[in-house]
Amino acid sequence: MCGNVNENSAEAISAQVADAATQPTATTHKLLDDLVLANHILFNNGVVDAFGHVSVRHDVRPDRFLLARNMAPDNGTIDDIVEFNLDGEPVNANGHRVYLERFIHSEIYRARSDVMAVVHSHSHAIVPLSVAKDFPLRPLFHMAGFIGTAAPVFEIRDAGGNGTDLLISNQMLGRALSGLFKSSAIVLMRGHGSTVVAETLQKVVYRAVYAEINARYQMEANKLGPITYLTEEEARSCVTSIEGQIQRPWDLWTEQARMKALAKRERGV
Numbered sequence: 001m002c003g004n005v006n007e008n009s010a011e012a013i014s015a016q017v018a019d020a021a022t023q024p025t026a027t028t029h030k031l032l033d034d035l036v037l038a039n040h041i042l043f044n045n046g047v048v049d050a051f052g053h054v055s056v057r058h059d060v061r062p063d064r065f066l067l068a069r070n071m072a073p074d075n076g077t078i079d080d081i082v083e084f085n086l087d088g089e090p091v092n093a094n095g096h097r098v099y100l101e102r103f104i105h106s107e108i109y110r111a112r113s114d115v116m117a118v119v120h121s122h123s124h125a126i127v128p129l130s131v132a133k134d135f136p137l138r139p140l141f142h143m144a145g146f147i148g149t150a151a152p153v154f155e156i157r158d159a160g161g162n163g164t165d166l167l168i169s170n171q172m173l174g175r176a177l178s179g180l181f182k183s184s185a186i187v188l189m190r191g192h193g194s195t196v197v198a199e200t201l202q203k204v205v206y207r208a209v210y211a212e213i214n215a216r217y218q219m220e221a222n223k224l225g226p227i228t229y230l231t232e233e234e235a236r237s238c239v240t241s242i243e244g245q246i247q248r249p250w251d252l253w254t255e256q257a258r259m260k261a262l263a264k265r266e267r268g269v
C-alpha cells in the first residue's frame with residue numbers, strides 16, 4: 001500500500017502520495033497524445049465533467065499504466081500524465097496530487113492482462129440505473145452490444161461495509177470491483193457511476209460514450225412501454241461488426257477536440 005500523506009485534507013478525492021522509488025519508462029508521444037485526447041473527448045461527449053478519469057496500460061511495461069494527475073480531464077496536457085505501478089503508486093507525480101480512485105485502474109490492470117484501457121465516470125444517465133433495483137443497464141441498440149445481457153452493479157457495502165464514501169480509495173475495494181467484468185465490459189457502481197474496460201484506448205472511449213447514450217435511451221424508451229433488448233447473440237454480433245468501425249468516431253472526436261483546443265489557444269485561454 002502506498003504512503004498517503006494527505007488523503008484527509010479538504011481535497012479528499014485526491015491524494016498527495018510519495019513517488020515509488022523507481023524510474024518512469026519512456027513511452028511514445030502518440031500514446032501520451034492519445035490519452036490526452038481521450039480525456040478531452042470524454043468531456044466533450046458528456047461522460048466526464050470535472051470528475052472521472054481514463055487510463056491506458058503502458059505500452060513498454062505492462063505492469064505500469066498512465067493516468068492524468070488530479071485535475072479536470074478537459075484541462076490536461078501531455079505534461080500532466082503520470083505513470084503508476086500496479087500498487088497504485090505514482091512513479092513520477094513529482095509532488096502533484098493524484099486521483100484517490102486510481103485503485104480502480106491499478107487493480108483492473110492487475111487482474112485482467114487483456115485490458116489495455118479503463119474509463120471511470122459518474123456520467124449522468126448511468127447513475128440512476130446504478131441505484132434502480134429492478135432496472136439494470138441493458139443493451140437496446142446495436143452500438144451497445146459490449147454491455148452483454150446486463151451490466152453488473154458493484155455494491156460497495158459488500159466489500160467495504162455500510163459507512164464508506166462510495167469511492168474506490170484502496171486496493172481492497174479496487175480488487176473487489178475488478179472481479180465483476182466477466183460478463184460485461186461495463187460495471188455500474190451503486191450510487192456512484194461506472195467503470196468501462198477495453199483492449200484499446202479508442203475502444204474504451206467509444207464504449208463509455210455509447211454506454212451513456214444507451215442508458216439515456218433506456219430511460220426514454222421505458223416511458224413508452226416495455227423495451228425489447230438485444231439478445232445475448234445479437235449483442236455479441238453487434239460487438240463484432242460495430243467495434244470494427246471505431247476508428248470512424250475516434251477520428252471525428254479527435255478532430256473536434258483539436259479544433260476546440262485550437263480555438264482555446266487563439267482566445268489565449
Ligand SMILES: [Zn+2]
Nearest residue numbers: 101121192193
Ligand atoms: Zn468515482
